[in-house]
Amino acid sequence: MSTFSVTRTTLLKDLRMEWRSKDAINSMLFFSLLVVVIFSFAFNPTAEESRLIAGGLIWVAFLFAAVVALNQTWARELRNQVLDAYRVSPAPPHALFLAKALGNFLFVVILEALMAPLFVVFYQLRSVGPVWQLVVVALLGTWALVVNGTFFAAMSIRTRNREIMLPLILFPISIPALVAMVDSTTGILTGESSPDFWIKLLLVYDVVFTAVCLLLFESVLNAE
Amino acid sequence: MKAVIWIFILITVALLGYGLYQALVVAPTEQTMGEVQRIFYYHVPSAWVAFTLFFVNFIASIVYLWKRSAGSDAIAVASAEVGVVFCTVVLITGPIWARPVWGIWWTWDARLTTTLVLWLIYVSYLVLRRFAAGSQTQVLSAALAIFGFVDVPIVFMAIRWFRTQHPSPVIGGGEGSGLDPTMWHAVLWNWLAFSCLALLLVVVRYRLQLMEENVEAAHAQLALQGGAR
Amino acid sequence: MTGPVALKAAYVVTWAIQFGYLGYLLSRYRKVREEMKDLKRSS
Numbered sequence: 112m113s114t115f116s117v118t119r120t121t122l123l124k125d126l127r128m129e130w131r132s133k134d135a136i137n138s139m140l141f142f143s144l145l146v147v148v149i150f151s152f153a154f155n156p157t158a159e160e161s162r163l164i165a166g167g168l169i170w171v172a173f174l175f176a177a178v179v180a181l182n183q184t185w186a187r188e189l190r191n192q193v194l195d196a197y198r199v200s201p202a203p204p205h206a207l208f209l210a211k212a213l214g215n216f217l218f219v220v221i222l223e224a225l226m227a228p229l230f231v232v233f234y235q236l237r238s239v240g241p242v243w244q245l246v247v248v249a250l251l252g253t254w255a256l257v258v259n260g261t262f263f264a265a266m267s268i269r270t271r272n273r274e275i276m277l278p279l280i281l282f283p284i285s286i287p288a289l290v291a292m293v294d295s296t297t298g299i300l301t302g303e304s305s306p307d308f309w310i311k312l313l314l315v316y317d318v319v320f321t322a323v324c325l326l327l328f329e330s331v332l333n334a335e
Numbered sequence: 336m337k338a339v340i341w342i343f344i345l346i347t348v349a350l351l352g353y354g355l356y357q358a359l360v361v362a363p364t365e366q367t368m369g370e371v372q373r374i375f376y377y378h379v380p381s382a383w384v385a386f387t388l389f390f391v392n393f394i395a396s397i398v399y400l401w402k403r404s405a406g407s408d409a410i411a412v413a414s415a416e417v418g419v420v421f422c423t424v425v426l427i428t429g430p431i432w433a434r435p436v437w438g439i440w441w442t443w444d445a446r447l448t449t450t451l452v453l454w455l456i457y458v459s460y461l462v463l464r465r466f467a468a469g470s471q472t473q474v475l476s477a478a479l480a481i482f483g484f485v486d487v488p489i490v491f492m493a494i495r496w497f498r499t500q501h502p503s504p505v506i507g508g509g510e511g512s513g514l515d516p517t518m519w520h521a522v523l524w525n526w527l528a529f530s531c532l533a534l535l536l537v538v539v540r541y542r543l544q545l546m547e548e549n550v551e552a553a554h555a556q557l558a559l560q561g562g563a564r
Numbered sequence: 565m566t567g568p569v570a571l572k573a574a575y576v577v578t579w580a581i582q583f584g585y586l587g588y589l590l591s592r593y594r595k596v597r598e599e600m601k602d603l604k605r606s607s
Contacts (some may be wrong), residue, residue: 355575367586370567370568373571374574374575377578417585423580423581427581428577428578431570431573431574434565434570435567435569504570532582536582536589539586539589539590539593540589543592543593546593547598550596554603557603
């Protein structure tokens with residue numbers, strides 16, 4: 112029962128189930144589209160202005176969409192008492208966590224890839240800086256949100272108002288990552304500043320919090 | 336035991352009085368800002384005390400996850416709550432200071448913004464404690480406390496870099512910018528006084544937590560017995 | 565808001581917050597003490 116095999120099995124199971132129903136990705140997609148459209152009514156920027164504000168708008172939209180995905184992370188497990196089964200099995204708990212986090216990561220990244228062209232079209236976005244840097248920021252930033260989000264989703268299902276509890280405890284701790292994502296995205300789009308520091312910060316954030324999540328997940332899983 | 340506590344209360348009150356005297360009378364008037372600069376002597380020590388309390392919360396939470404004792408959990412919630420109180424003082428005295436000096440209430444100044452993020456993190460901790468279900472509360476909030484404190488250096492670095500990228504007025508003139516030695520007396524005396532006040536508040540809150548838990552357990556016992564009858 | 569007014573406001577607010585919190589703790593203390601007495605009586 113190695114960590115790798117348990118993680119892979121759980122991840123593949125989740126992906127397969129999601130592929131069959133497409134519940135999460137459809138709702139996330141539609142929600143993000145709504146957010147983009149509503150923001151378009153609120154702001155009517157020129158191409159120059161849009162490069163300045165797009166960073167913030169994009170990440171707010173992705174953040175909300177990620178919360179929609181994260182909220183239902185553990186719903187299926189809860190419904191079928193899988194968590195109880197997991198507690199008594201010899202499988203390492205952090206393998207379950209890793210599988211859930213990776214699954215969420217894939218969903219949100221696919222979502223971002225689908226939304227990006229929409230943002231380009233709606234805001235006449237043309238990046239002054241190199242696009243590959245945007246991809247790096249997106250990947251590191253998404254993992255930052257998803258790794259803590261998956262962990263906090265496991266915590267918030269044990270609370271009285273679980274849907275609102277997740278963003279409530281996730282957002283404050285994610286602030287440095289969000290600042291990094293937004294400011295680096297704006298810097299790359301406008302070509303006015305280098306995202307190097309922000310990318311390093313996101314890397315540190317990701318490493319530190321992945322470690323903390325893996326270390327503490329067992330305590331949370333067994334909390335009763 | 337009671338005598339010790341009463342003596343400590345008296346010492347705390349005396350220190351707070353002396354700190355006030357140092358801040359308003361002994362410390363010289365600052366050249367550029369004038370009298371309003373004296374807010375510094377309450378603003379900065381409160382921030383130091385809040386930060387120390389959050390560190391105590393961090394250690395208590397780790398100890399709780401390791402030992403699972405009611406005492407460490409009670410220290411955790413007490414230090415977080417009192418920390419939020421001191422943080423609130425920082426967040427309110429900051430804008431009151433900024434308004435006459437800069438004409439604006441808020442400038443996303445690095446220290447104030449970091450304090451705001453800390454306040455948000457620990458308020459979210461307190462919210463989790465209120466809404467978690469029963470026995471899990473303690474484990475879940477201990478986990479969140481660890482996340483929160485580990486985040487603190489990252490928050491600090493992120494906001495400092497953000498401020499160097501996008502400069503704006505610095506409330507309070509930065510760390511020790513031309514602080515007269517007599518000014519440092521006022522800062523340190525108030526820091527000592529506030530630390531004693533914080534310790535007092537934490538002890539009260541700690542005992543309150545344990546008493547409330549005992550009462551709740553007793554009620555649960557009665558309910559069980561009542562049902563059995 | 566002028567300088568001296570702000571100074572007074574800041575100090576007053578600090579004390580209001582600290583004493584307010586202390587008062588809140590003491591009232592909860594009183595309530596718990598009452599409950600403990602009730603429990604002793606009924607048990």
